[in-house]
Amino acid sequence: MLCDVTSSELAQAKILLNGVEPHGDYIAACCPFHLDESPSLLVNERRFKCLSTTCQKKGNIGFLLRALRGETETKIFRTKRRRRRNPAKPDIPFAEDLEGLEKLAMDAHVEMHRWGYDHYIGQRGLKDRINPQRLGWYEGWITIPVCNPKHDVVGMALRASPAVAEATGERFTTPAGTKPLLYVPDWTLWNAAEAVFVVFGWFDTLTLVDLGLPAATVQPGDLAPHGRVLEDVRKPIYLVPDSKATEHAHSITADLGWRGHVIELPWSTGLSDCNDYLMNGLGDLLRILLLEGMNGAA
Numbered sequence: 001m002l003c004d005v006t007s008s009e010l011a012q013a014k015i016l017l018n019g020v021e022p023h024g025d026y027i028a029a030c031c032p033f034h035l036d037e038s039p040s041l042l043v044n045e046r047r048f049k050c051l052s053t054t055c056q057k058k059g060n061i062g063f064l065l066r067a068l069r070g071e072t073e074t075k076i077f078r079t080k081r082r083r084r085r086n087p088a089k090p091d092i093p094f095a096e097d098l099e100g101l102e103k104l105a106m107d108a109h110v111e112m113h114r115w116g117y118d119h120y121i122g123q124r125g126l127k128d129r130i131n132p133q134r135l136g137w138y139e140g141w142i143t144i145p146v147c148n149p150k151h152d153v154v155g156m157a158l159r160a161s162p163a164v165a166e167a168t169g170e171r172f173t174t175p176a177g178t179k180p181l182l183y184v185p186d187w188t189l190w191n192a193a194e195a196v197f198v199v200f201g202w203f204d205t206l207t208l209v210d211l212g213l214p215a216a217t218v219q220p221g222d223l224a225p226h227g228r229v230l231e232d233v234r235k236p237i238y239l240v241p242d243s244k245a246t247e248h249a250h251s252i253t254a255d256l257g258w259r260g261h262v263i264e265l266p267w268s269t270g271l272s273d274c275n276d277y278l279m280n281g282l283g284d285l286l287r288i289l290l291l292e293g294m295n296g297a298a
């Protein structure tokens with residue numbers, strides 16, 4: 001797998017800088033070392049240089065990245081243009097543009113493989129989900145396509161990588177105009193099951209599917225009217241809230257009637273959602289707890 005360290009540093013700079021204009025093997029961007037309203041910083045995969053006569057800052061790309069992350073003593077300027085031109089959200093199609101979302105999902109999936117951007121997914125213990133669920137990488141975000149049973153893309157969620165989350169303060173986003181959707185990563189598992197799990201996070205859903213369990217989550221997360229999205233699911237639904245969502249889960253079961261149950265997992269330091277279990281090597285334990293919860297609560 002191709003994993004060019006210097007190219008990925010340039011990709012990082014692209015995410016962290018403002019007003020980025022790509023030019024083949026280098027980029028122009030607003031200089032973070034002075035109040036720069038128009039891009040006067042040039043960056044290639046090794047070095048950077050400010051063309052402004054009053055600034056003229058230059059150096060290697062490693063220093064630029066450290067400065068942008070606040071790891072140096074150098075003062076970083078956040079110009080007006082930075083606020084205006086560095087939106088916290090990535091540039092993605094609207095929710096109704098399903099063709100555009102399908103293309104983005106495909107391109108991002110290829111991008112993840114091409115540049116070896118799978119390390120973050122690997123850290124979360126979810127590397128085996130990249131191909132079946134067509135996970136991808138787009139401008140520092142993990143793309144999670146939402147598909148119907150025929151494998152058509154009907155929506156998308158984007159999860160910020162740690163670098164983007166730090167730079168933008170955002171962790172999740174969905175295309176503008178997204179209506180509440182059920183995200184079922186594996187429809188075969190889901191349709192064959194007599195009872196199903198609904199969890200409260202994207203990585204948590206992928207975690208359960210990785211353990212061979214029928215699982216879904218509701219897009220766009222906690223704000224959605226969960227009960228309505230689950231209306232067509234005519235079998236027992238076991239809600240598995242993370243440590244902060246227990247009350248919310250119980251409030252949803254009221255709408256679900258005979259179908260609704262809640263499984264409360266044991267939480268402790270470092271274990272506050274399903275994905276934490278997997279990341280801590282406790283996937284088998286999680287599987288047992290969920291299956292026991294299903295039997296016990298039935």
Ligand SMILES: [Zn+2]
Pocket residue numbers: 031032033034036040041050051052055056057
């Ligand atoms: Zn400058």
